[in-house]
Amino acid sequence: MNFLNSGGIQRRDFLQVGALAGIGLGLPEYLALAGEGAEQATAKAKAAIFVRLGGGPSHMDTFDLKPDAPDTHRGEFKEIATSVPGIRICEHLPKLAQCADKYVILRGVSHNLAAHELGVQYLGTGNRPVPALRYPSYGAVVAKELTSPRDLPPYVAIPTESGYATGYLGVEHGPFETGPMPQAGKPMRVRGLTLGNGVTLADVDRRQDMLKRYDSAFGDFAKRDKLLTGMDEFSQRAHAMMRSDKTREAFDLGRESATISGLFGTDSFSQSCLLATRLVGAGVRFVTVNLDGWDTHSDNFRALKTQKLPVLDSGLSGLFLALHEKGLLESTAVLVTGEFGRTPTINARAGRDHWPRAMCCLLAGGGIQGGRVIGESDAKGEGPKDTPISPDNVAASFYQTLGIDPRKEYHTPTGRPVMLVRDGAPIRDLLG
Known part of the structure; x- marks a missing residue:
């Protein structure tokens, strides 16, 4: 995909990736590259x-x-x-x-x-x-x-x-x-x-809300683009992980x-x-x-x-x-x-x-x-x-x-x- 020739996608992608990267968080980039499959029940x-x-x-x-x-x-x-x-x-x-x-x-x-x-x-x-x-x-x-x-x-x-x-x-x-x-x-x-540099979960929530508003603004155009659909999916998962007590506790050896x-x-x-x-x-x-x-x-x-x-x-x-x-x-x-x-x-x-x-x-x-x-x-x-x-x-x-x-x-x-x-x-x- 040529981001330089798709103005809306260029702005949207900047907001999607930069919103959390700009506050020093690498997790969304990772989660935008991770997926789920079907479990073998047996x-x-x-x-x-x-x-x-x-x-x-x-x-x-x-x-x-x-x-x-x-x-x-x-x-x-x-x-x-x-x-x-x-x-x-x-x-x-x-x-x-x-x-x-x-x-x-x-x-x-x-x-x-x-x-x-x-x-x-x-x-x-x-x-x-x-x-x-x-x-x-x-x-x-x-x-x-x-x-x-x-x-x-x-x-x-x-x-x-x-x-x-x-x-x-x-x-x-x-x-x-x-x-x-x-x-x-x-x-x-x-x-x-781990949040740092004064960043709070409220800051992350505000940026997540901003991304949701841009999702609505770009409508079906963004949904038809596989990259943007994936970024939306994994940004939401990143947000869930950062807010999850379960995730933080899993990485906390002091709780063992x-x-x-x-x-x-x-x-x-x-x-x-x-x-x-x-x-x-x-x-x-x-x-x-x-x-x-x-x-x-x-x-x-x-x-x-x-x-x-x-x-x-x-x-x-x-x-x-x-x-x-x-x-x-x-x-x-x-x-x-x-x-x-x-x-x-x-x-x-x-x-x-x-x-x-x-x-x-x-x-x-x-x-x-x-x-x-x-x-x-x-x-x-x-x-x-x-x-x-x-x-x-x-x-x-x-x-x-x-x-x-x-x-x-x-x-x-x-x-x-x-x-x-x-x-x-x-x-x-x-x-x-």
């Missing part, structure tokens, strides 16, 4: 949490140790028993060991894309990237398919989401990004929800009980996981939580032992236990993954490099029975022992827990038919 999971471990964690130093492998592969860490007989994981994940009955470990997940960006897209969409098409993230698909309360965003990213998030579905299904990460003991100022808060550490990842449980409990359909820093080409063991593993252990165990205590684990699907694993061999810098041929993922909730290991890597952790599990299979399984058909056909803006998960099928026996 799904066991009604919401999902995607924990993205950016950089690619070492499978052999976390959930797939090889104590009998040669010194060139084995690494410095020892295995410990978990609460499930026969399942053993890294000694630096003791809290996750104690709640191993809550999740499934997928071993022998395998692909061949060793570049970060490509791996992130593959594991974040379930489709191998191709130059001519951008596939949508899990969050965008869930935001399209599942309805959510009008005063809550359907898709939240803590703190931000990757650039590929919406793919061919379009920006209307994009995430609401919190901006800052939550910090223990401090009020969270969520971008777009001491019993639940005590399951988490005070680091920002743990607090993000706590926030994720509050959001899905309030009705948000999809939450992405990011924990970066796993690209350990050097000093792998020190970095994991002193930094990454304690943080992961505290936040992720808290997530599983809090969902269980709140009665939300059965209705919330959880996927934990990086973009690839790391080399079974240890390099000269005491690090491990990119290795997509073998990696681990965790799945939980949504009807998945925890306390199991599915798949297996070979004796040295170099690849799958038998049948590999592809990222496509992981994605199909994740969607299945939400009642979303992984073979559903979508259409790109040019009309090209595209299957939601092009090559994958749900993992046999995962849901029982």
Whole structure:
């Protein structure tokens, strides 16, 4: 559309976007790019949490140790028993060991894309990237398919989401990004929800009323324009969110009980996981939580032992236990993954490099029975022992827990038919 050649639309669009942007609020811009879809009533999971471990964690130093492998592969860490007989994981994940009955470990997940960006897209969409098409993230698909309360965003990213998030579905299904990460003991100022600079809800109400008057003035002309109709819709939702006590309370960690808060550490990842449980409990359909820093080409063991593993252990165990205590684990699907694993061999810098041929993922909730290991890597952790599990299979399984058909056909803006998960099928026996 050429806004410069449509005078009424130009003025109307300025008022629509600028009315709230002019007072420092980013929420309407987000909501003008978010939409609703039809819920699958038969799904066991009604919401999902995607924990993205950016950089690619070492499978052999976390959930797939090889104590009998040669010194060139084995690494410095020892295995410990978990609460499930026969399942053993890294000694630096003791809290996750104690709640191993809550999740499934997928071993022998395998692909061949060793570049970060490509791996992130593959594991974040379930489709191998191709130059001519951008596939949508899990969050965008869930935001399209599942309805959510009008005063809550359907898709939240803590703190931000990757650039590929919406793919061919379009920006209307994009995430609401919190901006800052939550910090223990401090009020969270969520971008777009927190009023500042003397702005009050009365100011927002007056601007909303002004937009309604312009809606009437432009009449059917504006209604026939898809962009303006969408802007009207989402501006109203933005207004509902800013006025909603439910929304503010969902983002307020200070309202959480001491019993639940005590399951988490005070680091920002743990607090993000706590926030994720509050959001899905309030009705948000999809939450992405990011924990970066796993690209350990050097000093792998020190970095994991002193930094990454304690943080992961505290936040992720808290997530599983809090969902269980709140009665939300059965209705919330959880996927934990990086973009690839790391080399079974240890390099000269005491690090491990990119290795997509073998990696681990965790799945939980949504009807998945925890306390199991599915798949297996070979004796040295170099690849799958038998049948590999592809990222496509992981994605199909994740969607299945939400009642979303992984073979559903979508259409790109040019009309090209595209299957939601092009090559994958749900993992046999995962849901029982």
